[in-house]
Amino acid sequence: xxxxxxxxxxxxxxQSRVEQFVARGPxxxxxxxxxxxxxxxxxxxxxxxxxxVGHYLTLKVAGKTKTVYVPLDLxxxxxxxxxxxxxxxxxxxxxxxxxxxxxxxYAQDQKRRRGRP
Numbered sequence: 001x002x003x004x005x006x007x008x009x010x011x012x013x014x015q016s017r018v019e020q021f022v023a024r025g026p027x028x029x030x031x032x033x034x035x036x037x038x039x040x041x042x043x044x045x046x047x048x049x050x051x052x053v054g055h056y057l058t059l060k061v062a063g064k065t066k067t068v069y070v071p072l073d074l075x076x077x078x079x080x081x082x083x084x085x086x087x088x089x090x091x092x093x094x095x096x097x098x099x100x101x102x103x104x105x106y107a108q109d110q111k112r113r114r115g116r117p
Contacts, residue, residue: 001094003101007109014098021091028081030059032070 004010036051038044046052055070057078070078 001097003098005105007102007105010098010102010105014095014102017091017095017098021088021095023084023088025084026081027085027088028057028078029085030057030068030082032056032078032082033058 004013033056034053035056036053038046039052055072055075055078057068057070059066059068
């Protein structure tokens with residue numbers, strides 16, 4: 001993201017991102033992984049051919065990594081939740097960067113307004 005030099009543009013960009021910072025649905029701070037593994041049944045196709053594939057969420061709870069199985073019926077919905085969290089996280093990062101640029105440029109803006117170079 002390119003940060004403009006003019007403080008008025010920075011303020012406009014901050015306001016724009018703040019207005020976008022509204023959840024469009026559930027947001028999920030987790031990673032979705034696909035795990036292929038063998039079952040324990042004798043004679044199952046996974047013993048010689050393709051493995052059983054399952055989708056799992058991994059997330060941190062109280063500093064420890066937890067894994068949660070995701071049923072196939074919920075898979076697309078869960079993907080949308082994770083994508084929404086990523087969108088909100090990106091917006092928060094941009095708001096933070098723009099706010100820091102605003103603070104850094106404040107003193108220069110004040111000098112410029114007083115007529116100092």
